[in-house]
Amino acid sequence: MDEGVTHGFNLVEGKVDHSMEDFIVAEKREHDGIELGLYAIFDGHSGCKVAEYLQHHLFDNILSELDFWTSPECAIRRAYKKTDDEILEGVVSSRGDSTAVTAILINREKLIVANVGDSRAIMCENGKAKQVTVDHEPQKERELVESRGGFVSQRPGNVPRVDGQLAMTRAFGDEKVKDHITSEPDIFVKNINEGTEFILLASDGLWKVMSNQETADRVRR
Template sequence: MRRLVGLISTIYCSLIWFGFCLAVEIWAESRNWGSSKMGYLNSILPNSSGSQADDSPVSGGGLSQNGKFSYGYASSPGKRSSMEDFYETRIDGVDGEIVGLFGVFDGHGGARAAEYVKQNLFSNLISHPKFISDTKSAIADAYNHTDSEFLKSENNQNRDAGSTASTAILVGDRLLVANVGDSRAVICRGGNAIAVSRDHKPDQTDERQRIEEAGGFVMWAGTWRVGGVLAVSRAFGDRLLKQYVVADPEIQEEVVDGSLEFLILASDGLWDVVTNEEAVAMIKTIEDPEQAAKRLLQEAYQRGSADNITCVVVRFLDGKDYNAHQQQAQPSPSPTSSSSSSTNSPSSSTSSSSNTVSCENSHHLLSLLCLV
């Protein structure tokens, strides 16, 4: 009898929880939200949208004037009907230095935050007075300044919009990788895959402690979420969760030497289905970084990635590699900047959606739960 009562209690609790999640989802859909960063039902129900990715993703690449690196990118909505990924590949001159700036920005709650970060982060960074002399400090300042300016610019609009960022800055023989959120950076050094960023998830001990000390909470809703809503613990934007979801980047510096072969920056549309080691092994022999980025994107799509997919690959060159690339690639003018084409550009998307649940409207959720 006790077992029967226990079984009935378990089933009852499961139904109540599912009803709560369904109520949240219905309410979120009524607000025109629908992002993989949020929404419990997205993780347990099959995708019924029927949308397919374009077989020809946006892609491109270039070569630095000093012959030290080449780069390529590929980006596609994947199986999603909307596009919230952005990327930036840029070569600029700062105080006599040729600087490479590369970034992947994965939006949630619409594309607005990711678009803003793409358009402003690197400009804010290279205009920082300490960009060359104290690059780490300049990166941290640029991240937080861009976040604060985005929140000011929106005037309480797009209050649920947010974005990850995974960026790589090349200055001389230094590679500085910074990130917030779960877009990831991985290098190949000496043939080995090495993660040079950490995915910011709310269940990580230090992240959870920081959130709780700020007055927030972390709960399970398909995955661990800040306030039961957001699956990343650091991001640009996210006005309603800003007290807990900060834009403070973690920064890692690497020396660019003969053992450093290439760098991959990608949104979680790749990393959800491809491991670091698999990604590195997959493109190790592909010298053209654009083709390497396209290869990663195609593999993620074939493995069933349910998210937008964006990859940037930077290959570090020695003299022999440079001569080969000069014959294959046309050098990019200075400064150079690349972003999505008009056909598949996130900026051309008219639909902005997310399953973010506003904290200030939590009483609506309780009302919906009662209805369920």
């Protein structure tokens, strides 16, 4: 990345007949005299209230943690839990749920990415796409679900689901299966170097139809 860091976003509704439930953050902000880039995708399911709440509150909760600068990973974990607790306590209707993938760029040098669910971040370096995040899918985290008293099942022609309902093992909201899933994120820290071309965040609607490399190649055109 050169010194001029730019960002952009695009929201496209699919052909399924329901309203757009994705929300984004893409902004630059100064915090304690340090330049931050704040970027996120929140993919809502069964309603948009949870994703919309995350758009307005998750980054503020992260940056309000007193040890954000000294222990950013711990601060992010606490902020994710705090925000989920706020949702479950009824700040918004928690009938629905949402994924989250957040990226914080610090002084154009350090990138901290966190995610819950199947929204994904990739990094393109020297033309090669590298997946940064982990997709939290039931078949991959069956042990986590079962350790919390839940189960993973799969009907013919469908994807594996937690308790026969949710196709993710980590999400915000969704109080009906909350005991068997978690909002604890996986966190990844990356240094930005001369070979770093861009970071891309997207919900699963993109990744179901395009590979990481295909997506990177399209962006680079």
